[in-house]
Amino acid sequence: MFDIKAFGGVIYGADYNPEQWPRDVWREDARLMNEAGVNLVSLGIFSWALLEPRPGEYDFGWLDEVMDLLHGHGVGVNLATATASPPPWLSLKYPDSKPVTADGVRLEVGGRQLYCPSHAAFRGHVRTLTRQIAGRYAAHPALRMWHVNNEYGCHIDQCYCELCAENFRAWLRGRYSTLDALNAAWGTAFWSQRYGDWAEIQPPRRAPTYPNPTQQLDWRRFSSDNILELYRLEVGVLREVTPEIPVTTNFLGFLPGLDYHKWAREEDVVSLDAYPDPSDAAPHLDAGMSYDLMRSLRGGQRFLLMEQAPSAVNWRQHNAPKRPGLMRVLNHQALAHGASGLMFFQWRASRAGAEKYHSGMVPHVGPERSRVWREVRELGQELKSLSALTGASVRSRVAVMFDWDNWWALELDSKPAALKLMPLVRKWYAALRGLGQNVDFVHPEADLGAYDVVALPNGYLLTAGAAGNLRAFVQGGGTLLTGFFSGIVDEHEHVQLGGYPGLLRGVLGLWVEEWAPLQPGETTAVRLEGGEEVQATQWAEVIHPDGAQVLATFAQDYYAGGAAVTRHAFGAGQAYYLGTDLPQAALAGLLEGALRGAGVPLCH
Amino acid sequence: MFDIKAFGGVIYGADYNPEQWPRDVWREDARLMNEAGVNLVSLGIFSWALLEPRPGEYDFGWLDEVMDLLHGHGVGVNLATATASPPPWLSLKYPDSKPVTADGVRLEVGGRQLYCPSHAAFRGHVRTLTRQIAGRYAAHPALRMWHVNNEYGCHIDQCYCELCAENFRAWLRGRYSTLDALNAAWGTAFWSQRYGDWAEIQPPRRAPTYPNPTQQLDWRRFSSDNILELYRLEVGVLREVTPEIPVTTNFLGFLPGLDYHKWAREEDVVSLDAYPDPSDAAPHLDAGMSYDLMRSLRGGQRFLLMEQAPSAVNWRQHNAPKRPGLMRVLNHQALAHGASGLMFFQWRASRAGAEKYHSGMVPHVGPERSRVWREVRELGQELKSLSALTGASVRSRVAVMFDWDNWWALELDSKPAALKLMPLVRKWYAALRGLGQNVDFVHPEADLGAYDVVALPNGYLLTAGAAGNLRAFVQGGGTLLTGFFSGIVDEHEHVQLGGYPGLLRGVLGLWVEEWAPLQPGETTAVRLEGGEEVQATQWAEVIHPDGAQVLATFAQDYYAGGAAVTRHAFGAGQAYYLGTDLPQAALAGLLEGALRGAGVPLCH
Amino acid sequence: MFDIKAFGGVIYGADYNPEQWPRDVWREDARLMNEAGVNLVSLGIFSWALLEPRPGEYDFGWLDEVMDLLHGHGVGVNLATATASPPPWLSLKYPDSKPVTADGVRLEVGGRQLYCPSHAAFRGHVRTLTRQIAGRYAAHPALRMWHVNNEYGCHIDQCYCELCAENFRAWLRGRYSTLDALNAAWGTAFWSQRYGDWAEIQPPRRAPTYPNPTQQLDWRRFSSDNILELYRLEVGVLREVTPEIPVTTNFLGFLPGLDYHKWAREEDVVSLDAYPDPSDAAPHLDAGMSYDLMRSLRGGQRFLLMEQAPSAVNWRQHNAPKRPGLMRVLNHQALAHGASGLMFFQWRASRAGAEKYHSGMVPHVGPERSRVWREVRELGQELKSLSALTGASVRSRVAVMFDWDNWWALELDSKPAALKLMPLVRKWYAALRGLGQNVDFVHPEADLGAYDVVALPNGYLLTAGAAGNLRAFVQGGGTLLTGFFSGIVDEHEHVQLGGYPGLLRGVLGLWVEEWAPLQPGETTAVRLEGGEEVQATQWAEVIHPDGAQVLATFAQDYYAGGAAVTRHAFGAGQAYYLGTDLPQAALAGLLEGALRGAGVPLCH
Ligand SMILES: [Zn+2]
Ligand SMILES: [Zn+2]
Ligand SMILES: [Zn+2]
Incomplete structure (x- = not known):
């Protein structure tokens, strides 16, 4: 209209x-x-x-x-x-x-x-x-x-008032139908939180310690929907x-x-x-x-x-x-x-x-x-x-995946590390702009048909639909770049078991055994393909390639020699994985290689 | 007694x-x-x-x-x-x-x-x-x-209790008589704040965002009066x-x-x-x-x-x-x-x-x-x-202008920069003491007849009475030194339009077009009269002299070459203006010159 | 069982x-x-x-x-x-x-x-x-x-609720029996706080300024007892x-x-x-x-x-x-x-x-x-x-004195300096472990018979019983090491008058006239026995030896030349006093000497 x-x-x-x-x-x-x-x-x-x-x-x-x-x-x-x-x-x-x-x-x-x-x-x-x-x-x-x-x-x-609490309960009834479903989704077997009556449920008001994370996540969803x-x-x-x-x-x-x-x-x-x-x-x-x-x-x-x-x-x-x-x-x-x-x-x-x-x-x-x-x-x-x-339209060959569910989930408390989403997104975006790319921001379950390359700086919360979407994208010839701590939880923020990153293991050709988050100010050495060593920050982990090719390796600590960055040929496409937070230039270099590989024209 | x-x-x-x-x-x-x-x-x-x-x-x-x-x-x-x-x-x-x-x-x-x-x-x-x-x-x-x-x-x-809220309303009735006058003074046309009943008015309790600044200012006035x-x-x-x-x-x-x-x-x-x-x-x-x-x-x-x-x-x-x-x-x-x-x-x-x-x-x-x-x-x-x-009395030839209305108004939120009054006053006071001066602190509308020099480190809120007082003081031969961001608002904290600093433009012989506040830790180069370059902080601005003589100029950024410090011969006196926060030594040098000019004996 | x-x-x-x-x-x-x-x-x-x-x-x-x-x-x-x-x-x-x-x-x-x-x-x-x-x-x-x-x-x-307030009052009745006793213990003559009815007493909820310190201290005691x-x-x-x-x-x-x-x-x-x-x-x-x-x-x-x-x-x-x-x-x-x-x-x-x-x-x-x-x-x-x-038992010849009353009292507000107990305890503990010692943590009124050396990194609040215990321990041949700001108050947090540290003056062979706490980041030079000068932190004071031997002296400021560390032969034992916060190595050196003197085998 x-x-x-x-x-x-x-x-x-x-x-x-x-x-x-x-x-x-x-x-x-x-x-x-x-x-x-x-x-x-x-x-x-x-x-x-x-x-x-x-x-x-x-x-x-x-x-x-x-x-x-x-x-x-x-x-x-x-x-x-x-x-x-x-x-x-x-x-x-x-x-x-x-x-x-x-x-x-x-x-x-x-x-x-x-x-x-x-x-x-x-x-x-x-x-x-x-x-x-x-x-x-x-x-x-x-x-x-x-x-x-x-x-x-x-x-x-x-708004945490009693009226909003009532609306929250109604919203939850709409989402879960039964208390059993809500109890399962919220994992209330933990910390004796099982609800026996809808009236017992509250917004995540100030509590003695971390409120239930799924309660918090649903509260953010509700609050957006309520407005x-x-x-x-x-x-x-x-x-x-x-x-x-x-x-x-x-x-x-x-x-x-x-x-x-x-x-x-x-x-x-x-x-x-x-x-x-x-x-x-x-x-x-x-x-x-x-x-x-x-x-x-x-x-x-x-x-x-x-x-x-x-x-x-x-x-x-x-x-x-x-x-x-x-x-x-x-x-x-x-x-x-x-x-x-x-x-x-x-x-x-x-x-x-x-x-x-x-x-x-x-x-x-x-x-x-x-x-x-x-x-x-x-x-x-x-x-x-x-x-x-x-009347002009903007064509992008590169998409960055971004959604609020993941933003909310990633920044809940009680994480391996207090990661913030936007600095990661900004860093990847700056690198892509530096390579002359128009960038679309797409929802994880959106149609990816128009893109050659999809970047997922972080996709901590990843639904089965989104994982299937990414899989099909790579299968069909797309190039996917995935940041660390992606594919960890489902829409209820339940961990996908059996080796991280849950539903993406096949596409990425690897599994992650454990994480080793760094302290603020701490760095970890990473050796790049050409032999250059850079200082990465925030995150390290123990990656087991299972089909993926190692592009960079950690060069210190107990995970030294282990993969830090990988690439996996999957179907007709390529799936990259970054197991650490590379410095800006190294990230840009990696993205440049991936874009070249995908045949995307660059412009510095 | x-x-x-x-x-x-x-x-x-x-x-x-x-x-x-x-x-x-x-x-x-x-x-x-x-x-x-x-x-x-x-x-x-x-x-x-x-x-x-x-x-x-x-x-x-x-x-x-x-x-x-x-x-x-x-x-x-x-x-x-x-x-x-x-x-x-x-x-x-x-x-x-x-x-x-x-x-x-x-x-x-x-x-x-x-x-x-x-x-x-x-x-x-x-x-x-x-x-x-x-x-x-x-x-x-x-x-x-x-x-x-x-x-x-x-x-x-x-105290933000309901009894104080009642007293506040009574105090406001005494100050404004009518709600129309209050609405005008508080600028309630902004953000849909128009009051239709005295009972709607509240102390500036915790609010979703910045409460109305004049509400805040009147609250400070009331709170002092109430005690x-x-x-x-x-x-x-x-x-x-x-x-x-x-x-x-x-x-x-x-x-x-x-x-x-x-x-x-x-x-x-x-x-x-x-x-x-x-x-x-x-x-x-x-x-x-x-x-x-x-x-x-x-x-x-x-x-x-x-x-x-x-x-x-x-x-x-x-x-x-x-x-x-x-x-x-x-x-x-x-x-x-x-x-x-x-x-x-x-x-x-x-x-x-x-x-x-x-x-x-x-x-x-x-x-x-x-x-x-x-x-x-x-x-x-x-x-x-x-x-x-x-039985001895203390004679001062220099006065620093100081009042609470200005202090409260300057430190309200939503300003070009979060300036604090006391550090500026302390800095000017230290310089004057270093020059051997006894210093009186005077109200802006006080009789200035006893002084040769009046310093106004900051007079953000300046009533018409105060502006007239300063004008007469300079006219009559006094030396006035005015810091940046002075003369900006009236007693209701309404901006004086038509070029800053409102009612002081004539005395100072200039008008200011726009401000360029600096970030914490940022400096801006200022070239002094003798050619020496110093690093000023906090504030820069675009000054248009209109009769005033330029004593120092900005030496960098888009306002480079523009006036930073000026002096205006007005009536029988002199009016200085400082458009930035000079380092202590440069400020002292400037004050020294002004005092000498005013014939005030110095003593280091 | x-x-x-x-x-x-x-x-x-x-x-x-x-x-x-x-x-x-x-x-x-x-x-x-x-x-x-x-x-x-x-x-x-x-x-x-x-x-x-x-x-x-x-x-x-x-x-x-x-x-x-x-x-x-x-x-x-x-x-x-x-x-x-x-x-x-x-x-x-x-x-x-x-x-x-x-x-x-x-x-x-x-x-x-x-x-x-x-x-x-x-x-x-x-x-x-x-x-x-x-x-x-x-x-x-x-x-x-x-x-x-x-x-x-x-x-x-x-928990600061009204039910806990009621329990607090009951607990106080049990402790003090009469309001007169409570008023004396809390020092309510200060700041017009005299209680005339048990119902007037509240937990130390948010107040205009520091609540009564003994009220705070009793509240901590009560809260532990209540749970x-x-x-x-x-x-x-x-x-x-x-x-x-x-x-x-x-x-x-x-x-x-x-x-x-x-x-x-x-x-x-x-x-x-x-x-x-x-x-x-x-x-x-x-x-x-x-x-x-x-x-x-x-x-x-x-x-x-x-x-x-x-x-x-x-x-x-x-x-x-x-x-x-x-x-x-x-x-x-x-x-x-x-x-x-x-x-x-x-x-x-x-x-x-x-x-x-x-x-x-x-x-x-x-x-x-x-x-x-x-x-x-x-x-x-x-x-x-x-x-x-x-089935094995752990034998320690060294005890560190530690109790919650002192921890609570030391970290109340309104002190000469905002000291924290645990960093001091950790520092002394690290030094003792570095000397190969098993360490017991003992209550100040516990039987000390099993130990050769007792360390009191801080004993700000020291009861008469505890002071007597330490006195008997040294008298009987034990070696006591006492940190600064110890022995200052009794169980009601009332200052022991007549020269600090109250009840320990005799054992330590000295009295302290006044304190000179340092600012964060500030250091004060201390000359050790061998002539070496080290930079101490947090605390300095004016010590008057009265029988004690000076082991280290302050080397700067108005207390320069005064004792910083002392040793007093008392009865069959030795009592050391540290009037400042020595660097880790100097503290370890001092403890080593004391342990050697006490015949405790060391093991680096
Ligand atoms: Zn609400
Ligand atoms: Zn009140
Ligand atoms: Zn309670």
Whole structure:
């Protein structure tokens, strides 16, 4: 239902919060938007308290006026459902609508996103407000798109209140049907945790020691699904009232709390808020990763960059500005990675509130004498010649496998080592980008037919479906690269016995007997194929090749001489295994060899 | 009402807690006090539980005896109102008199200062106890001064309970009259925070993300005022019963929680507890700063050093003793900076309780063979020849501007960078002391007529009144030195638009377009007037001179070549601006030039 | 009642959790146990939820079967009372049986050990379950020993709930009889803390500042005693039903929460869980210390190593495996230090739950091709030739004094420096082991007649009884070595006045005037007897010898030239005092000299 052609080129704009400014500024805004080439603004995201100042009393007058003004200047509107932050009256009227931490602290007003996603009356108010707004503006000529809520899960991705506990139990009933099945899945024979009644089950609140890991894992799944219900509730209203208007909600890239693979299915177009840190040496890597994830979530459909900072943000401890030219470059990067829209938070930098030091397209100093404004305006002009890009597609021959179940499972406590997923993914991604590859991020059970090479930096939790998918991929001629500690557990986080990595032993042509995680700062020597010795970190293990060829060996400790990296010819394909965390250059070298072997053209 | 002449010389003494010792020790104490030259002790600070063992039942017998004993030995008494720490019975009787944290944890008995300042019954008990003590000892010949409560705000400077929330709302009504005014001041159009009912307003308790900054700022103001009400309540009783006896409460130097500019007005004499760390390389700097603040709070009136440690304290992780001679030197320093009294915590080191390892004038080892006692006694003798000092006044030609509103505002979250005020103030103070200057600390709206030079290390929050004050000061020939990120917001923490630093652009002859905060550990090169290049930290920015002369320029990054330090001839005066955090030596050099320019004599 | 001869040699086995596995694995387990030489398993530790699936309904069928199977294979059973972790139904039925933190957070289900030790109904269920199990298996031929609960105090060593507060008050009444006595002991004259009613007393919950130290100290004593009551409750039942079966509960070495000196008296044999970190350079030192403590707790009686890891654990951040051979060596070490049994956690590595990455005797990979299994089996075989060791006794000529009262008191807040006890004990222990000494750990009031040398790395809290004990020991010819900051307070943590270290001045022949703790990273030069200068840390002080001979002097700071280490000939013995924290080698040198002087044979 989303068609970029309706926008007449690359979308360019920002969040627009006119309620923070007097009317005479609105007219100035419209003029400046034209000057900058703005064609779309997101409106009303935080307007609930103004639109519904008292329960059931609405005041749409000012919004009507802004909509008309924008339309009069040819600026389209990505209209928010205004539900992102409930007004103080809602928190006062329903004290149990305020979310609760794992420690039992009920949070309070003053910030934003203060709601328990399970609260029935809150959901009711959300539904009503959405219906009011959708009904009122359904036919407004400025309306281009619906912006549902805002940054779901940004602050509150888990609420531990009793209402959520009830919803969790219902979700578990849906997943397991019987307590016997749940007890089996959670392994409650351990530590005397067998449940005899659904009412005994709790969220993983603060406990004397590590809560049950499958309880924790299911809690993360539930928490994502529970917030998704909120999104669905609004989308249901919108699709009913304005079936032809596309719907989106802005994602936050690699956000830990929400399984965007599930979420993206329910949007018409994916949109992204991306805030790479300008003080990083390579901010484009984090940016590019999130662009590629967004493009991948809906099978290559181009996405919208819904928020980015014109210059500095306000929420890091020390917020560097974007140096001259950097903003433009990152936007060109976004277009190249599949964006069709380039929008900012926010149009005009605020005078007050918690985000007043977040840069705006119109800075505090005003537009006339600001280099940020100049860059903003010049980019707007430049985009007019780049409309064709919105029809281009991005082809990747390499996919990185990524999913939230694995992320959650890997980072649960009680592991051989406290591994973090994103540093591994970032490291592999940087190496692949250094070899000139476009990269898709794919779900483990996705169709891999389009790829020559699939990289799995870590796939600790691997379902039977995913393992079969990988097996078929290699069998059919694909090249698979698998990082250490992959294929260890099933979807319940139960260990696959009989030699790691469970269901991948055949494809990889080896089995792992035991792990030898390193301490922080500790290294272990690895001898590469050419004889070079490098210092690997984090992980070592005892690998028994069973068909695989050894490409690198450990060169110290009790596992010295044992395989560290292997390659296995399987079916028509090749399966690599990395039993340690190689330094960046060695990893890149290994990936280069694998890509060459797979016939993928490189470009340094 | 406070007249040092009534004390017959420099006040010398300590907190005295006879209730911790048997009667025979009291007589030994009196004898030793005479030996040491003690002429004043603070009595009864933590005696509530003994004086009123059960609600409404009083036992003053032991205190009568101690008062008489001291009087008999010629030792005056700074009598406490005994309200510093309510007895356990009060906490049990009124569970809601126990203070609450921002997380909702109600604190418990076992420590001290366990009270919510808003609790009505607690206030009632405080009033009654004060009246009892005042009435009983009004005419006692040993009585010299009232010591109200103790170290207000030391542990509990904010209570988040529901009673305090109610008081906060009342305070806000007093400040803003209407909700519209409050909504405007707090910028509640942002993040859907508009309040429709006073009851919706809460303290900035733990929230999903940054609470509203003006809510936080007003909360700090309220919390200081709310505790000040407690102080006023006691003072009201005391002034009624003994109008001729001076009143004080001991301050804690640069304490974050209480706005001492407001507090000091309500005392007859300022008193200070000062605990510089003997393991610091320059403990005299912290000590001197707090002495100068105390002297400044009441317009140059000499103050009392009410507490200091004879040697080590007990509450740091590692407590160094004062090496031989250091205690004496720090006391001479206090006299030179304006003290008229030199007192210790405490007379006799305790055997039990949480402060038993805090040094006392009489150490655990006993007086006969202790070097601490020897130093104490020798100082007491020495002071007898220094009475004249209590009439001396301290003249400063340089003032450092300092106020709590700015401190609170600067250190709120969501800033361009997480700046801390005190390190900047300390750095400028050290440079000025190195140039031989006496320094006053002045409120931004204070009369600046007495000064040649005013330094504003940081004035992030600057009212229109303060800006006008500075403008008039320079206009009239004064020299102003302003640090970066000054003049940014008004009293509601709203940004002044149109080019920073808001209301100071004219005086400084420049405008700032954008900031480029540095990361921790990052430096930026600055070329000084003579061509020397130094490495500055924390902050850089893009300055556009508009009349000002450039004294130093940035020498790297995208703002290279731009002004880093400027001077503007304005009216009959000079206004300097520092757009970065210079190293100590360069800062001192700059200040030296400015002082010379202002005709202030230097002394290295 | 415990007789190792009944086990026919060294005990060898593991925790066995068959409830996590299907029946066909049980039979494989029995076969493999025989193959490995296993003769004892701990059974049922976490079986409560299976044995009593609903309140009062029991299902012992599966346990009967396992008991019979084990007996059929000649494997004895150390049968658990199954009370270690109550089932979820208990937490739901009695919400106030869930323990509470010092912040007031009530903990929740999902982990283990979720109980308040004071809860009456919980205690009732524990009693009933114990009686059920004891009754059912009293006559079972596989039963060898009772394993009471599991790792008491591992996660919950203090519960701050209202029930525990009530028990605390009762315990205090028992200890002090009158409030006057309590007020004196707690020093409540300080900070207005005098109690007028028992009901006013609280646990040391979160407070505005440091709670009363004696309150904290008594709370630690109470908390250990309160959990001990739970243990006694079970033992009472067991001794009644099966008076001839020995009883134990597994200790955790130097566990902060429980005073094992008191606990061990109530066992028939001490058992230990020992988990030295294989990534430490010297894991045998931590292991050896805990072995020696266990052997010492019951006067030299050999102990059981109840749990150890075959290879890696799962609960550190980075869990190194035990390299080949290390497990065997540590077990031989345990035998040499007095173990009669060598058991593991656990028999078979779990597939699910929070400990699935804790190694097992049977690893995930299965036994056939695992080096861990090979080492396990070989050790089992080797042990068959070592039965004689179970009758050997360990003779030590050196004792290290160690007790929980001192540990708790030393690490309370508000000290001259934040000293930690265990690093000091470990340092002295390492030095003594380096000199070839067997070391006993003795209570300060224990009979010292068997020792030539007693070392007191720190004895901050020293009772009059302990001081008299040490005095008599030296008088009678013993050699005492005392570390700094010893002999400072009595059992109420009241300072001994008149020169430190209180009651030890006579024995040591000196008095200490004042302390000069160092900052972290700071050192102070000490000149040793031979003239060598070393850098000491943590502590310095001003010592006045009064009969003692100076062995080393401070060489810097204001105490330069003063004694740092002394020796005093007292009666027929020698008393050394160390006034600083010497480097390891200098400490070892000093101990070597003292041991030589005492005629103790050394062996490097
Ligand atoms: Zn909830
Ligand atoms: Zn309060
Ligand atoms: Zn409890």
